[in-house]
Amino acid sequence: MPWLFDLAPPDPAANLLPCDGIVNDYGPLFAPPEADAHLAALLAHTPWRHDEVVIHGRRITTARQVAWVGDAAFAYTYSGVTRTATPWSATLLAIKRQVEAAIAPISPIVFNSCLLNLYRDGSQGMAWHSDDEKELGPETVIASLSFGAARTFAFRHKRSGEKRKMLLQHGQLIVMRGATQSHWQHALMKSARVHAPRVNLTFRTFRTFGAAG
Numbered sequence: 001m002p003w004l005f006d007l008a009p010p011d012p013a014a015n016l017l018p019c020d021g022i023v024n025d026y027g028p029l030f031a032p033p034e035a036d037a038h039l040a041a042l043l044a045h046t047p048w049r050h051d052e053v054v055i056h057g058r059r060i061t062t063a064r065q066v067a068w069v070g071d072a073a074f075a076y077t078y079s080g081v082t083r084t085a086t087p088w089s090a091t092l093l094a095i096k097r098q099v100e101a102a103i104a105p106i107s108p109i110v111f112n113s114c115l116l117n118l119y120r121d122g123s124q125g126m127a128w129h130s131d132d133e134k135e136l137g138p139e140t141v142i143a144s145l146s147f148g149a150a151r152t153f154a155f156r157h158k159r160s161g162e163k164r165k166m167l168l169q170h171g172q173l174i175v176m177r178g179a180t181q182s183h184w185q186h187a188l189m190k191s192a193r194v195h196a197p198r199v200n201l202t203f204r205t206f207r208t209f210g211a212a213g
């Protein structure tokens with residue numbers, strides 16, 4: 001697969017997908033010392049728990065750990081299991097606001113939730129999927145911020161099978177938007193060479209279909 005970028009500082013207005021969606025790379029949002037501090041705080045203070053998914057009718061506990069945070073106690077169902085959001089920590093809220101400020105010129109948005117993923121090492125990854133739950137709406141904007149070990153993130157077109165991959169590094173911010181979730185899957189690839197943890201935050205706008213409003 002071709003690499004999405006090399007060493008040049010990214011142009012956040014550039015689209016890293018060739019068609020049917022938009023992925024923007026903002027490069028590092030934090031200098032290394034600040035990114036180190038965020039990684040340490042997120043590792044220590046997040047209520048991490050192993051995720052569960054239902055595959056072929058069987059409930060499986062994943063190696064990767066997750067946390068689901070939101071403005072309200074949103075119930076989010078993906079892979080057949082429902083999770084209830086817990087409140088923002090001060091650190092995570094500050095990070096959310098920095099992400100929103102960084103992307104505002106291109107993607108003005110206020111996120112109301114965040115899915116946090118912890119991969120202890122390269123033996124843990126995330127399988128091919130799209131974030132296309134109805135609660136996220138069509139053309140949803142998802143900001144993905146990574147801390148810790150650099151890991152390969154890949155996209156695969158649902159019809160053509162065309163692939164793109166990129167290395168997500170400590171402090172790096174990308175945005176997936178437009179038709180990306182309708183036409184592409186993405187995955188966090190496993191790697192035997194990675195022995196350090198990685199934390200990924202995906203900021204999302206979660207729509208509720210309750211009676212209120």
Ligand SMILES: O=C(O)CCC(=O)C(=O)O
Pocket residue numbers: 115117126131144153168186187188200202
């Ligand atoms: O860890 C990552 O970079 C990807 C996470 C992801 O795709 C998700 O949470 O839906």
Ligand SMILES: [Fe+2]
Pocket residue numbers: 129130131186
């Ligand atoms: Fe995803």
